[in-house]
Structure formats: structure tokens, C-alpha cells
Amino acid sequence: MAEPILSIEDLRVEFDRSEDKVYAVNGVSFQIDPGQALGIVGESGSGKSVTLMSALGLIRENGKVKSGVVQFEGKNLLKMSSRQLEDIRGREIGVIFQDPMTSLNPVMSIGDQIMETMLTHHYAGHREAFDRTIQLLHEMGIPDPKARFKNYPHEFSGGMRQRIMIAIALACEPQLLIADEPTTALDVTVQMQILALLQSQRERKNMSVAIITHDFGVATNFCDKIVVLYAGQVMEMADTSAFIQNPAHPYTLGLKNSIIEVGQRGRKLEPIPGMAPTLTEPPTSCSFADRCPFVTDRCREELPKLRSVESNHLVACHRAEEVLARAN
Amino acid sequence: MPTNPLVKVENVSKRFRVRGRELHAVSNVSFEIEAGKTFGLVGESGSGKSTLGRLVLRLLDANEGRITFNGKDITNLPNRQLRPLRQEMQIIFQDPQASMSPRMTIGRAIEDAMEIHKIGTKQSRRKRVDELLERVGLPSFVKYAFPHELSGGQLQRIGIARALSLNPKLIVCDEPVSALDVSIQVQVIHLLQELQRDLNLTYIFIAHNLAVVEYLSDEIAVLYLGEVVEQAPAEKLFKNPSHPYTQVLLQSILKIPEDPSSRQKMTHIQGEIPSPFNPPSGCTFHPRCPFATDVCRTQKPVAKHVDDDHKATCHLIG
């Protein structure tokens, strides 16, 4: 197996607040293999974006990476100077964000914003960058790219803006694309268009993709491997098929049961009680214990380690085997 | 056909004027809801579903058409007479924080609803606040909290409690769960379901999530650019989607596959929802419709019966 393109080991991130600290990421580890599509799934506050954004130095000032290693092409991103990191962002790793309405600079034409990526990294000269921008816009399915080059973001619809975001992220043909909730703000029909676009681009360029999402439908249909985060920790990590068929963590199981799908009228709902905690202290026991139907005394005392239950299937739960048995 | 519906909406239209341009938010919509049932309104952003919900409650005034609530024509009812009626028809919002005064504690907010209608004494209202909070699954001390101190899910429960405090017959649920996390969504849906069962509530459930609407609703109307394109009982709509737009919507849902090999293909329709300021001619869906013909481009379709209680507004039917 080839070296992973990005590997995160024991990452810890804290945020300072006026009166306390929030432990947003508490020892997260996972890898993305070349050409792989990884889904990072979790609810709000689970640390799913913070994990990747902190690796790229894109979190707010009050956030601090406390420990961990983020290996990208054999180098630790966390040890890099901000200048070295700038050379990687946009060139080796492209990023797309959730809200296409606010993620584009409102006073810069979209063409200039796409070109800026290439010019910053000396990826192309002015002339080539312009040609490539037109070509990218065309590839992204934006009609009449030459005329629209000079338009500003507010002159586009949400779906079109997300296409422009993708063009920006892909301008320098990065090896890894990080998409942070790329379709959450969009209508379903447009979501489908954007996902199809991402998929075709990924196949054509043999690019690795990490999709951060709260939507199991997006993750399971798009990704090869899925990581489930809760309270800043990896709860479960598995290939998509194992994930769909044998979820081994009570939280994953609960989440899957929480999703209402078409054709489920009359199904009995079994909500997970309670809500996700905001950790103001580092976790010392299972963070899910309070909401877990499988909870035992051990769960409230001992922090479960991420361990392997099947090949390529890691779970952080003391009672994973029982969960597996029940699901089957 | 229901004989004595709680809500009857007939040929209702609403236009907005925005900087001199006219926007057809809702065009010629009709439906009826029987007491104790849930009527689902689905559509993407800009489809007019929220406007329609507000028209039913007379939070907005319709330009045309008639709205009957509990046998009473409320279309032109003056505010003075409408206000007491509001006890019977309530709304819960997508963003509960925006719908509450940031300067009022939760307890005051719920109490205020009862105070407006002079329900009970001060003591009995206070007691009722505790009961309501318990009913929606919150501890009573949250009544001392301010809205910004609570989470989205908790606030949505408060919104429900406030609506319930008036013992309404009808609740318009305007995207009540779309801003919430998956696990919290189910909690709220579960709560809504229980309340309907226990209190015989009638819901108008507005959402863009088809699965949730299907799950909760007895009858569903699909809206596109302010027009109902298809309307049917939930089972029929999903079993036999007759309007191309409904079909597209259904295909756009990403179901969790059985295993990766049975994944959905990312098939999609071209284009986005056109500007409501200048909607396409003929059938408003024709620019995106895979089956569009010349008729669709020029003539406006009328609603046709697919079945006795299943209607779709498409030239290709029948």
C-alpha cells in the first residue's frame, strides 16, 4: 500500500474563550490514502472542520494546536513556518468551504480570484493563468466563461458560486482537496450537481478528497472511507461498506437510526437522548457515555482507545463487540 | 374529500413588490387540511413555501383567494377579531432564536404568550410554564435562561412550548428542524409526533427535506416557483411521483446505500431555480425539464387528476 497522502496523528486543538477553554479536538488520528475519498462525519461541535483546518493553519486566532503530527508528503505541517504552509495551501492542498455566499471576496471579480491562486504560486504566467481560468470555468459548467470572468460574486447564484470556489481550489491541480460541508448551504438539486462535479473532477485528476459533512447520505455515496467524530475524538473509522453494514459504535448506530429516509413512514423513531457536550475539560472517560444505551460503569471511568475490531475497522468503544453483535 | 376541513385555502396568490419589480411568491394555491392531520409543503429555496405558511396564518395578507379556518373566513378579518383567533393557530420557526426577544427570559417569553390572551392568573401561568417545559423535555430551570444561552435544539423546544401554551388547533412548522443536527432533528420530530397524537394537533409542515416531510405528512404539496406542481397523499406521491420536478427531487435525495456497489449515480438535472422576478413562460419548470415539449414552453399547464386525490400540474399527464 502506498504511503498515505495526509496522515494526522494524535492531534489536539484547544480554543481559548473569555472564561474557559474548549477542547475541540482531543487526540484525533487518521490517514487519507492517495486517490481516496475520505468522509469525516460528525455533528456541529464534533471538531470535524477544526481537525483539518488546524492542520492547514486556518483556524481562528484563539485556537491553538496543542500536540500532534500532520504528515503531508513526508513533512509535518504543524512544524512548518507560515510561509512554508502558504506554499502548500492552494498549491498542494485545495480547500472548499460551506457557504459560497460569504466565501468569495465580494469586491474582486471571480476571474481575478481564480487567477490569484495560480499567480500566487507562480503556477502559470499571467496569460496562461487567464486561459486556464476560462478553461476551468468552462469545466465547472459555468456558461459563457469569457463574459463572466469579469463578474463579481453577487452576480452569481449559490450553486454557481460553489462552482467558482471549486475552480479556485482546483486551479493549481492540488493532490488533495478538502471540502468543508460543500453542499450544506445548497438546494438538493444543486447539491447533486456539485457532488457530480466533484466526483468527475476527482476521477479525472486522480485526486484525494476529504469531505467534511454531517450528512451520511453524502458521505456514504461519495467516500471510500468514513471517520466519525464526536466531542473531538474519533469514534469509528471504517471502509464505507463496513461502516454501512456493521457499525460498531453506539453513536454511529444511533446516528444511522436517526436518519429519516424516504419510504420510512410509520417507522418508530429512536432518538439519541441528550445533546453533544462542549468539552471545557479534556475527556477522561467516554464522552458519549451519558447518551449511550450500552453504557456501563467502565465507560464512565475509562477513556476507550481506538482499537481494531475487524480489518480496516477501528472503534473507540469498550463494548464494540456487543454493538456489532446486536447490529448483526 | 374531507367534509369539514380545519383549514381551507382557495386560489390564494401573493405578490411582493421589491424595488418596483413584482415577485409572484405564491400563485393560485388551493388545499384543505382535516383536523388532526399533517399537511406537508416541500420545495427548494424560493418556492414560496414559507410565504404560503404565513398566508394561512394571516401573518401576510393574500392578494387573491380565500382562507377559511375552522369554518370561518379569515381572509379579510380585521386584526382586532383575528387576534383572539391566534390562540388556535400557531407557528414555530426555523430559527427560534431570531423569533424570541433577546431581552426576555425563556419563562417570560412563554408566559407572555398566555398573558396576551389573558389566560389564567399569574400563578397559574407560572405553573403552566413549568408544565410546558416538562412536556417538551426541558428542566424547569431553563426558564431563567436567556435565548442566547441555550442550544438550537433546546430553543426549538422552547418555541414549541410557547406555541403550545395557547392550546392551538393548528401549528405551522416552518422548517423546524433544518437548522438542527441530525440527532437533535429526530428528537424534535419525535416530540412533534407525540404532541400531535396527544393533543390532536393539525400541522402544516414546511421543509425542503423530502424524507422528513414524507415521514410526518398525511398529504403533501410540492411547490416550484410559488406554484403547486403536485399534490397527493404521502404514499401516493412517493410511490407514483407524476410531475417531472417531483421525480427530480426524489432522485436528488442521497439515500444511504446498502453497500458501496449499490450507490446512487450522481445523476442530476441541469440548471437552477430561475429568478422569481421573471419566471419562464409556459410551464415554469420547462427550462429544466427533461421531457419539455413546445407546449410546455408556451402554455401554462393546469392541475390534472392522476388519481382522485392525486393532482399534478403538467401537460404530459393524461
Place this chain on the structure above:
Amino acid sequence: MAIAVSQTRPVAVKKNRSQFYQSWKRFRKNYFAVGGLVWVAIFFIIGIIGPWIAPYSYTDADFLAMHAPPSAHHIFGTDQVGYDQFTQILYSVRYALEIALGATCVSFIIGIVLGLWAGLAGGIADMLIMRGVDFMFALPSFFFALILSVLLGKGLFPMILAIGVPGWAGYARLIRSLVLSMRNGEMVEAARALGASQTHIAARYMFPNVVGSMVVSLAFGIPADLTAQAGLSIVGMGLNPPMPSFGNMLANASSNILGFPWLLYFPASIFAITLLAFLFVADGLQEAFNPRGGM
């Protein structure tokens, strides 16, 4: 079934959780603002008790001590007529406050009436009032005050009107925009859905949410009116001498300065510090009421 809320953030039940208490807590932490408030308070006290502690009457000219430097008799010195500067300042404070408060009230009352009218009535009334606002903003209100003061004369009450009347536009615009943003907001829609009457909505929902902005704009308005009043004196349209005012003292002193710098030391420094104090207070209030927005 009741869903357990086991991990609710505990809400501390404190006795005083009213908005004003919260704002006061934030205000208290801002030392500049608190310092400003202390100075403003002293200024107010002097304004009230000034005439009682003044050693002379402001019309008493000490002909034996013209241009006298500060001394035991005249602690702030005297001017070319022999007016005791300390007395002059005590009265200036009083008149400055009377005019500034009066003018701010006048502006605010006109502004709130027109602003509410425009915001609530909409349509033609709104259009006309907003045209009026545009008109007032086309020229600095100081010029309108100057022109009005010609018509009204140079007394205390005319000054209040001359400064106060042209100041309405800012308040009207603020109140209208507050009313509009709320009227179209979800909070008011929710209150309407509950069946609340217009008066109930205005009193329980809108007012508590706008009072902060109004207090802040008033706090900025008072020093602006103090400045306008002094400015009118500079161009000779201020209070009629011998009624003392900061503007008159500054204008007089700056043209009589050579050899008599004390005529400037006291009024200039007291006036400057006062304005600074008012601004610190206003700025502190802005931050206290509206911790996120604003500059």
C-alpha cells in the same frame, strides 16, 4: 417520554439578570468610561450647585482687578472687564448643560416622533420624512443652527431651539431603521403570531430591544450639542454676553491671549476634558449595550 437533557449547560440562576444590569457590568469594566462618568457626574453637580458656590455674580465686574492673574481673590483670574473667571466657568457649566440637554431633548423628541411615524406608517409619510432627512443631511446641522439663531435671537431658550431643531434628522433616521428592521424581523412576526397587539409588541418586544441604541445615540448627542453651542459663540452667534459660556470664553480669550494665558488654561482644559469624558461614556455605553457591533 421526556428526553433527558443531561448535558445542558447549567444556567446560573442569578437574581439580577436584567439587560441593564448586564450592560452595567460590562460598562464597569471599562475604566475610561467609568472615569468619564465620574467627570460627567461632577460636571452635572457643578451645573446644579454652581450658583451657590460661585464667589461672585457673573455680572460682577471687578474694575480694580482687570486682567488679574489667578490669585486668592480670583482663583482662575479675571478677564479684560474684570469678570471672575471661576464664576464664569461655574455658570458656563450650568448654561452649557441646560442648552446641551435641552437641545438634545428637542432633537430627540422631534426625531422619535418623525422616525416612528416614518417607520410605522410607511408610504407617503415615510417618503416625505426621509426626503426631509436627506435635506437636513445635505448641509451640516451647524449651518441650520446658525440660520435659526438669527431668527430666534441669542437667549438660552432660543439657543436650545436653534441647536435642537436641526438635530432631529439623525435620530429620526436611527429610529426609523430600528423600527423597520424589527417590524420585518422574525421576533415581531412571532409576537404577532402569538396574537399580541401593536401596543404590546411595541412595549414588550420592540422597546426593550431599541432602548440601548437610543441611550447610546443620546450619549453621543449631548457632547455634539455642547460643541455646537460653543461653535456658535465662535462665530458670534452664541449666548449674549455677559451670559457666560465656554464658547464665549474661548473666543474672547483666543483674541486676547497675549499676556493673559490663564484666560485660556481653565476654560479650554475643562471644556476639552468634559467633551472627552462624554465621549468615553458614550463609547463605553455603546460597547456595554452592543458588545459585538459598532466600532
Place this chain on the structure above:
Amino acid sequence: MFMLRFFAKRFVAIVFTLAAVIAISYIMMYESPGGFMSTSQVASALAPIAAQNPVLYQKVMEEFQQRYGLNLPLWRQCLQYVWHELTFNFGNSMQNPTQTITSQLKTALPISVILAFSSTALSVVIGIPMGVIAALKRNTWIDYTVTTLSMVGQAIPSFVLAVIFVLIFGVLWQNILPVTGWGTFSDAVLPVISLAAAPIGVVARYMRGSLIETMRQDFIRTAKSKGVKYWPLVLKHGVRNSMTALITVVGPQFAFTVVGTVLVENIFAIPGLGKVIGNAFPNFDFPMAITSVFILGAIMMITNLIVDLFYAWIDPRVKLQ
């Protein structure tokens, strides 16, 4: 074509506003104790001439009767006066009845314009970098110094600062900088500083707040994710966007500066329009007073028009209307 229509519309609005200002001032002053202009008033203003040169007196008197329509009803007087003003046909003043207002303002106007514009320019040139540095060094001593200085500058009105300068440079350290008169570059130093202090404070504080706010926006994160380097990020994305907010305060700030000019000229005895106003109002020379206000008003409105154009240019979301 679009621009032309925009200009035409704004021009008409400006003319109407100015006409209204003149008419309202005229009527108010007509009703004031001094009266705007009457035969007896003119007669008393012309008294010195009458004694020396009765022929000239007759001539000037007739001119005044004619031009200000002293025998006409109020509304016609007013209309005639408004028309004359709008066509820059200002007539003679009361203080110098034999000279036209135009000739008297010829030297005064450029002085005020120079003062107002140079202090505004200075406020932008100094205020923006101050604000940017404060924002980038947020919560350091640099930031606190800039913020406090800005507050002080903003709190103290230009004329009080001018008085303090007169005290410092007129009494304590004489002969460093002149505190009266006009003519050389050094004469302008103190007035411009007094005038610029407040706008510098406002611009710096606003820029700081606006840049801090901008740097938190999502599109800044996007630019960072593209690998844009620090200074291009701050300047091209941060400052550029903050400017759109800043422009909204420049217009009102210019109005303050114009008023400040009027007052500061009176403190430093600078023969500009402000000094003219300071002489005209207390001496009931209303034609002169109104004309001065009219000219300052016209300059302000045209400046605001230019600011709006600039705003539309810098922020593509703004539509001219």
C-alpha cells in the same frame, strides 16, 4: 448613458436642495429681528456713502432696490433671490455695499477649500495606516496608543484644539509656528492639524474596527486557503474590503470638517469663508452670510456626489441611483 442619467438626477437634487436651503434661510431671516433686507436697513448701511457721495448713494440704493426687489411681496423677493443665488449672481453685501459679494469672496473661497480638502486628505493618508496598524497589532500597546489618541482627537473639537494651539504656539513657544494670518505654508500647519485631528481619529478608529471585522470574514479564510501571502492578504483582501465601509463615514466627516473650517478660521484669524461668515452673521449682513453658506453647501454636496461615485467604483455591489 447610465452615468449621464445618474448625474442629471443628482444634479437636479442638489439644485433643489440648495434652492430650498436658500429659500428657507431667506424667509427665516426676513422674519428675524434684524430683517433680511429693507429700504431702511440699506439706507443705514449706506449712510457713510450718503454723506460723502450722494450721487453714488442714489445709484447704489437703486441697485439694491432693483436687485433684492425690496418693494415686492415676500414670495417674489424670495424667488428672485433664490434665482440670483443659483445663477451665481450674488449682488452686493451690506458691509461693503459698493462691492459685489463675488469679488469679496474671490480670495476667501480658495482658502477654505484648501483647508477643508487638505485636512480631509491628511486624515485619510494618516488615519488609514494608523487604523490598519492598530487592527493588525490588536491588543498591543500600539493598538491602545492609536485607539486612545484617536478617541482624544475625535472628542476635542477642532476649534478647541485651535485655541490650545494658540495657547501653546502663541504664548508658550512663540515664533515656532504662526498662530494668525494666512499666506505661507507654515500658516496652514496649525489650522490643518486642528482640523485633521478629529477625522484622523474617526478614520483610524473606523478603519481598525472595519479591518478587524473584515479579517474575520469567510473570504479571508478562502484567500488564506489559496496560499495568499500575508501582505497581499491584508492589503488586497482586507483593506480593500474595509474601504467600502470606510467611505460611508467620509461624507459625514467632510461635513464636520467644513464646519470646523468655519470655526478654526475665526480662531486663527484666517481670511477664509469662515471668517466671512463670522463677520457677516453678527453684523446682520445676511446676503453675505447666506451666500457663504450656499457656497459651502454646494461644495459639500458635490463632494458627496464624488464620494458616491468612488463608492460605486470601489464596491461593485453598490448601485448608483
